[in-house]
Amino acid sequence: MLAYRHQFHAGNFADVMKHALLARLLVGLSRKDAPYCYVDTHAGLGRYDLSHPWSQKNAEHASGVAQVWQRSDAPAELSAWLDIVRAMNPNGRLEHYPGSPEIAQRLRRAADRMVLSELNPTDHAALKANMAGVRGVSVILQDGYKTLSSHLPPAERRGLVLLDSSFDRAGEFTRLVQAVRLAHERFATGVMAVWYPLMDPSAMRRFERSLHDSGVRRILLLELSVHPEDWRESLRGCGLIVINPPYGFDREARGLLAWLATALAPDAGSSRVQWLVSE
Ligand SMILES: C[S@@+](CC[C@H](N)C(=O)[O-])C[C@H]1O[C@@H](n2cnc3c(N)ncnc32)[C@H](O)[C@@H]1O
Numbered sequence: 639m640l641a642y643r644h645q646f647h648a649g650n651f652a653d654v655m656k657h658a659l660l661a662r663l664l665v666g667l668s669r670k671d672a673p674y675c676y677v678d679t680h681a682g683l684g685r686y687d688l689s690h691p692w693s694q695k696n697a698e699h700a701s702g703v704a705q706v707w708q709r710s711d712a713p714a715e716l717s718a719w720l721d722i723v724r725a726m727n728p729n730g731r732l733e734h735y736p737g738s739p740e741i742a743q744r745l746r747r748a749a750d751r752m753v754l755s756e757l758n759p760t761d762h763a764a765l766k767a768n769m770a771g772v773r774g775v776s777v778i779l780q781d782g783y784k785t786l787s788s789h790l791p792p793a794e795r796r797g798l799v800l801l802d803s804s805f806d807r808a809g810e811f812t813r814l815v816q817a818v819r820l821a822h823e824r825f826a827t828g829v830m831a832v833w834y835p836l837m838d839p840s841a842m843r844r845f846e847r848s849l850h851d852s853g854v855r856r857i858l859l860l861e862l863s864v865h866p867e868d869w870r871e872s873l874r875g876c877g878l879i880v881i882n883p884p885y886g887f888d889r890e891a892r893g894l895l896a897w898l899a900t901a902l903a904p905d906a907g908s909s910r911v912q913w914l915v916s917e
Pocket residue numbers: 640642643644656678679680681682683684736737738739755756757758761780781782783802803804
């Protein structure tokens with residue numbers, strides 16, 4: 639338990655997918671003036687130094703963010719995220735990578751709040767240091783699944799929950815569906831984004847079926863694959879379930895993911911955007 643450290647993976651293709659979509663969701667929430675609350679259940683360090691030995695070990699960012707951050711032909715839907723990556727690396731060398739808390743911090747407005755929970759004490763301490771002096775942020779050392787009960791619904795009654803599990807325990811897909819149900823019971827109008835790895839097709843069909851049968855409506859499924867379906871050597875792809883996405887997000891995501899699939903994996907890349915349950 640808690641052997642997972644995101645420093646090894648920061649900026650890989652899965653981060654690119656998740657963070658580009660997260661930035662679009664937050665931009666969508668900012669279209670209305672009323673403040674929102676961003677809840678990140680598995681927050682990680684906040685931001686990452688890519689020269690760290692753990693990031694250098696497998697250099698996962700080389701096949702992720704490094705492939706796209708300087709592309710001049712990226713679609714407009716990617717710019718909210720790309721602008722942040724570029725602002726953090728002003729001298730043209732890719733040295734820093736924004737985690738989900740940093741992205742939310744840079745996109746939120748003065749009245750928007752953030753709740754960040756992280757269970758690993760070392761990573762929690764690093765996150766707290768990275769957010770030091772920032773107003774409107776709670777950084778808590780807590781199981782992210784408990785954060786759903788302790789912090790939902792937010793006082794603002796508007797918000798986005800990101801559930802970005804490290805999938806280091808058996809039974810995580812079941813836990814995710816329970817978490818979706820719980821979050822929906824407590825905060826039915828909230829936007830929720832849940833990251834997951836693409837496993838074998840039968841496991842994915844079970845996951846989709848249990849989400850479909852959960853009783854929760856407006857579930858959009860987004861996936862990006864960088865390897866074929868029978869690939870077993872490493873993560874072949876990943877997905878994001880988004881509940882209650884802002885208006886127009888499905889259309890934006892379609893273009894964004896199609897472009898990323900080609901940019902990150904010209905030979906094997908593919909993407910999927912599908913309403914699992916509509917209105
Ligand atoms: C995939 S990483 C998060 C990355 C981050 N959301 C981002 O996009 O930058 C998952 C994080 O969850 C932490 N973690 C693992 N189990 C947890 C739990 N039950 N509750 C909260 N955090 C947990 C891990 O220590 C790790 O930092």
